[in-house]
Amino acid sequence: xxNIVNVTRRQFIKIAGMAAGATLxxxxxxKMSFAAANDYIxxxxxxxxxxxxxxxxxxxxxxxxVKALYAKYLHEPNSHMAHQLLHTEYTDRSPLLMVLKAKGMxxxx
Amino acid sequence: MRxxxxxxxxMNAPSWGEYExxxxxxxxxxxxxGCGECESQCPTGAIQCIDGDDGPRTxxxxxxxxxxxxxxINCPYGAIYEGVSFVEEIFSALKDPDKVVVSMPAPAVRYGxxxxxxxxxxxxxxxxxxxxxxxxxFDHIWDNQWxxxxxxxxxxxxxxxxxxxxxxxxxPQFTSCCPGWIKFVETFYPELxxxxxxxxxxxxxxxxxxxxxxxxxxxxxxxxxxxxSIMPCIAKKFEGLRPEIADSGYRDIDATITTRELAYMxxxxxxxxxxxxxxxxxxxxxxxxxxxxIFGCSGGVMEAALRFAYEAVSGQALESVDIKAVRxxxxxxxxxxxxxxxxxxxxxxxxxxFNTIPILExxxxxxxxxxxxxxxxxxxxxxxxxxxxxxxxxxxxxxxKHIVARINRRFNMRKAV
Numbered sequence: 199x200x201n202i203v204n205v206t207r208r209q210f211i212k213i214a215g216m217a218a219g220a221t222l223x224x225x226x227x228x229k230m231s232f233a234a235a236n237d238y239i240x241x242x243x244x245x246x247x248x249x250x251x252x253x254x255x256x257x258x259x260x261x262x263x264v265k266a267l268y269a270k271y272l273h274e275p276n277s278h279m280a281h282q283l284l285h286t287e288y289t290d291r292s293p294l295l296m297v298l299k300a301k302g303m304x305x306x307x
Numbered sequence: 308m309r310x311x312x313x314x315x316x317x318m319n320a321p322s323w324g325e326y327e328x329x330x331x332x333x334x335x336x337x338x339x340x341g342c343g344e345c346e347s348q349c350p351t352g353a354i355q356c357i358d359g360d361d362g363p364r365t366x367x368x369x370x371x372x373x374x375x376x377x378x379x380i381n382c383p384y385g386a387i388y389e390g391v392s393f394v395e396e397i398f399s400a401l402k403d404p405d406k407v408v409v410s411m412p413a414p415a416v417r418y419g420x421x422x423x424x425x426x427x428x429x430x431x432x433x434x435x436x437x438x439x440x441x442x443x444x445f446d447h448i449w450d451n452q453w454x455x456x457x458x459x460x461x462x463x464x465x466x467x468x469x470x471x472x473x474x475x476x477x478x479p480q481f482t483s484c485c486p487g488w489i490k491f492v493e494t495f496y497p498e499l500x501x502x503x504x505x506x507x508x509x510x511x512x513x514x515x516x517x518x519x520x521x522x523x524x525x526x527x528x529x530x531x532x533x534x535x536s537i538m539p540c541i542a543k544k545f546e547g548l549r550p551e552i553a554d555s556g557y558r559d560i561d562a563t564i565t566t567r568e569l570a571y572m573x574x575x576x577x578x579x580x581x582x583x584x585x586x587x588x589x590x591x592x593x594x595x596x597x598x599x600x601i602f603g604c605s606g607g608v609m610e611a612a613l614r615f616a617y618e619a620v621s622g623q624a625l626e627s628v629d630i631k632a633v634r635x636x637x638x639x640x641x642x643x644x645x646x647x648x649x650x651x652x653x654x655x656x657x658x659x660x661f662n663t664i665p666i667l668e669x670x671x672x673x674x675x676x677x678x679x680x681x682x683x684x685x686x687x688x689x690x691x692x693x694x695x696x697x698x699x700x701x702x703x704x705x706x707x708k709h710i711v712a713r714i715n716r717r718f719n720m721r722k723a724v
Binding site: 222226237238239240241242243244245246247248249250251252253254255256257258259260261262263264266267268270271275276280281282283284285286287288289290291292294295297298303304305306307 | 511592686687
């Protein structure tokens with residue numbers, strides 16, 4: 199009975215380990231290919247581009263309600279009024295970061 | 308704490324301007340298993356171990372966090388919670404007869420919302436979304452896609468100004484729609500702030516226009532109008548609290564919720580979403596084009612801007628409005644678009660903030676050949692935003708990665724001994 203599979207204990211552990219590794223690798227590989235075929239982010243993106251082709255107008259400058267906004271209210275893109283209402287300024291937030299770095303916090307950037 | 312579409316959410320609604328110290332996402336220490344998936348997803352390194360490099364993670368300081376929520380949607384244990392929610396405030400505003408509540412849903416919301424009601428991933432549900440907003444009691448159904456079109460007019464014109472030298476600002480111009488990206492530049496690359504388009508994001512524009520142009524159209528005092536920004540995004544909550552978003556003379560964005568929170572509100576109000584009819588938004592501040600709906604994808608803002616800029620520069624119509632060269636699933640995509648009367652327009656589309664770093668370093672050295680760069684924080688763009696319904700395979704996939712990581716860690720520990 200003992201010699202049906204003629205391997206030493208050490209060899210058995212090696213073979214079992216390799217088999218387990220191969221199984222894990224295959225499982226992972228199958229899962230990856232499944233995920234690639236079933237790419238959820240891609241599905242959402244594709245839905246967006248399908249909807250784009252169904253719209254009456256495809257270009258922003260053709261939107262009648264946008265034309266009305268400029269005709270009645272803002273006059274033209276980047277006008278003084280447009281700048282007042284639709285543009286902004288940004289804040290340098292690096293001082294807060296410097297405080298963190300001074301405390302020894304390690305970041306990726 | 309409340310469970311909103313499988314995400315623990317704190318009902319903390321900070322007052323306007325109180326955003327610098329707020330944790331928009333944080334780790335529940337009692338649930339964290341220390342697998343490190345969040346740390347690998349985080350573009351800045353804000354989420355990490357408090358001691359050593361093993362054990363529970365935490366968002367150490369909000370100053371380093373761009374609030375994108377990629378950690379949250381990728382956590383295999385549901386251990387990360389949202390720290391800010393305006394859901395209760397909106398429910399009371401909807402009941403208040405003195406408030407005129409208006410909706411501002413982002414393009415990507417309508418490609419994620421239906422998933423919370425059992426539909427397949429990516430199902431378009433724009434019509435039902437507007438119907439649901441009406442049923443919830445919104446007084447005017449205005450749409451953020453309308454200002455996505457306005458953004459193209461403003462940002463496209465700004466780009467033309469920079470290209471011709473009329474606008475005294477440097478090239479390349481960066482897009483400015485993504486709030487995670489804006490905070491990233493402000494914090495980590497402040498020297499490149501001049502490269503950011505000065506345009507507000509579409510919802511920043513709509514908030515202002517609701518209380519100025521919109522108020523005139525509906526003959527209502529601006530102070531009565533309550534604007535609700537509905538986003539696939541957690542970082543938009545930070546944007547809504549910015550004190551400078553007040554060009555109407557009032558607070559432009561009164562409340563911000565995610566796609567998940569909208570789904571929660573629809574369910575809580577007892578609305579049968581699937582049997583709703585398809586409804587259109589109110590025309591004046593709601594009509595939109597294909598260029599607006601693609602804002603939700605990485606490459607979408609670029610394509611929309613090119614549909615405008617190409618014709619504005621060359622005076623010629625595009626052969627086809629489909630500019631597939633700039634559509635991007637993930638990472639970096641660059642393209643050169645020959646524009647008559649200008650020459651070659653070099654553009655670049657990036658999603659995943661980590662991918663911007665080599666490009667930004669090049670710009671700092673003055674070596675960049677690009678004219679226009681679109682950046683979105685979330686891989687693939689807003690459709691994969693931190694505020695979208697959780698994707699069905701994400702938790703499982705991360706769990707698998709976690710098992711492999713655990714084996715590796717054990718192996719390494721043994722080697723060390």
